[in-house]
Amino acid sequence: MKISSKIWNILMNKWWVRHLCFWVFITLYFTWGTGFHNKSFGMALITGLGYLPGCIIVVYPFLYLIMPKFLYKRRFLLLAISLAGLLICAKGITELLVFLTPKEIFVSQRFGTGRNILPFIMVAAMAGFAKLIKYYFYRSNRAAQEEEQRIQTELELLKSQIHPNFLFNTLNNLFAHTIKKSSESPNIVLKLSDLLRFMIYESKCEFIPLDHEIQLLENYIELEKLRHERDLDVSFTASGELENKMIRPLLLLPLVEYAFKKATSEENDIKWISINIHSENNKLNFNLAFSENNTEQNDDTEKGFKNVVKRLDLLYPDSHTISLQEHSEMGNITLELSLTDTGTLPQNVHLIRKRSYEMEMPVGG
Numbered sequence: 251m252k253i254s255s256k257i258w259n260i261l262m263n264k265w266w267v268r269h270l271c272f273w274v275f276i277t278l279y280f281t282w283g284t285g286f287h288n289k290s291f292g293m294a295l296i297t298g299l300g301y302l303p304g305c306i307i308v309v310y311p312f313l314y315l316i317m318p319k320f321l322y323k324r325r326f327l328l329l330a331i332s333l334a335g336l337l338i339c340a341k342g343i344t345e346l347l348v349f350l351t352p353k354e355i356f357v358s359q360r361f362g363t364g365r366n367i368l369p370f371i372m373v374a375a376m377a378g379f380a381k382l383i384k385y386y387f388y389r390s391n392r393a394a395q396e397e398e399q400r401i402q403t404e405l406e407l408l409k410s411q412i413h414p415n416f417l418f419n420t421l422n423n424l425f426a427h428t429i430k431k432s433s434e435s436p437n438i439v440l441k442l443s444d445l446l447r448f449m450i451y452e453s454k455c456e457f458i459p460l461d462h463e464i465q466l467l468e469n470y471i472e473l474e475k476l477r478h479e480r481d482l483d484v485s486f487t488a489s490g491e492l493e494n495k496m497i498r499p500l501l502l503l504p505l506v507e508y509a510f511k512k513a514t515s516e517e518n519d520i521k522w523i524s525i526n527i528h529s530e531n532n533k534l535n536f537n538l539a540f541s542e543n544n545t546e547q548n549d550d551t552e553k554g555f556k557n558v559v560k561r562l563d564l565l566y567p568d569s570h571t572i573s574l575q576e577h578s579e580m581g582n583i584t585l586e587l588s589l590t591d592t593g594t595l596p597q598n599v600h601l602i603r604k605r606s607y608e609m610e611m612p613v614g615g
Contacts, residue, residue: 260454276305276373296491300347301369304340308370311336314383317381333374339369347442375485426477434476441469457496460529460589464488467506467525474510482514490529496590498565502527502536504558504585509540511554513580529589536585542576555583562587 281291283296302388320329416563448466468486475484506525513523524539555574562570562585570587 268380271607272377273302276376277302278392281370283546301344303347303478304344304370305373307343307386308340308374312374313377313381322385323380336369336374337370341367388453420582422477434500438473440477442474445469445473455499457590459493460495460497460534460594461474461492462496463499463502464492464527469526470503470506474514478514478521481521485522485524487525488527490527491531492529495529495532495534496592497534497587498561501561501565504554505536505538505585508555508558509538509581511585512542513540516544532589532591533585534585534589536583538583538585540581541579543579544583 277295277298279298280301281294316329316332320326320332320535392491421442424442426437428435445466448462471484471486506523509523509525513521520541522536522541525534526537528535539551559572562572566587570585572585573583575582
């Protein structure tokens with residue numbers, strides 16, 4: 251961290267440091283302004299310190315009472331009246347100190363001259379300006395935090411809407427093969443286990459490797475092919491630069507799930523899906539074509555696609571394009587988005603590391 255950043259953090263997080271710096275500056279200003287070039291620095295400093303009680307009387311009520319009640323609420327008449335009262339009190343205290351202090355130590359002009367009020371106005375203005383900067387910085391920072399929290403909450407909600415349908419469909423696959431006592435049941439259990447691990451661990455990360463997402467798609471496709479057996483023709487290809495590329499989790503799966511729901515509709519005479527993924531120059535091109543019959547619309551299916559669009563708008567606001575085209579006999583989804591290299595991710599980004607889990611088959615019967 252740079253020295254300037256450390257100083258800024260100290261000033262923003264420690265109130266007493268800010269106040270101390272401010273009053274040191276004000277004291278030095280009055281020390282210089284009262285003419286230490288004509289006297290010793292010590293005498294000029296004493297004179298400068300003599301102005302501090304009056305400045306304090308102006309500054310703190312102005313910052314913590316008048317500004318919140320009148321300035322922030324745009325009640326300017328009451329603001330002017332209150333500030334005038336503070337200036338009168340400050341000047342009165344200063345003249346009292348002049349009266350009680352030997353003239354050779356602390357000298358002040360007559361109370362009636364307007365220029366004697368100006369230093370207090372200037373000090374109040376500087377303090378108020380610093381307070382406004384801090385106030386608006388706090389508001390903007392708080393607004394940014396609230397917006398970030400809102401986005402995270404919305405993203406979690408959108409992902410939670412993806413998980414149930416995906417899990418239930420997969421469990422239905424397992425149930426159907428278990429009833430048939432199919433030899434594919436152990437394979438389904440293994441793939442389901444891998445999918446559950448993905449959803450429990452990797453889906454919570456900010457980024458995951460692209461090849462992990464592709465592996466998830468392959469497992470899902472295999473499970474769907476087992477469920478539909480020979481009724482469904484699926485083509486899946488993944489090419490290009492697939493390693494060391496990072497993507498947000500669970501972006502592609504809902505699109506594939508959408509295609510399967512459309513393609514496997516009972517209204518379709520021919521059921522087919524074609525999936526092509528290509529990665530090159532940190533760009534992902536995802537093309538998904540599928541058979542469909544537009545005579546039937548499913549709100550849950552449409553909602554799944556809309557959730558993906560919302561997540562893309564939040565996670566890739568200016569670095570993605572997605573389109574859905576549906577005709578009488580086929581549909582097509584195209585997605586292009588920017589990928590991130592593993593080495594360019596910030597250190598504080600939460601991402602999944604290499605998989606360290608393997609499902610162990612039980613030994614014996």
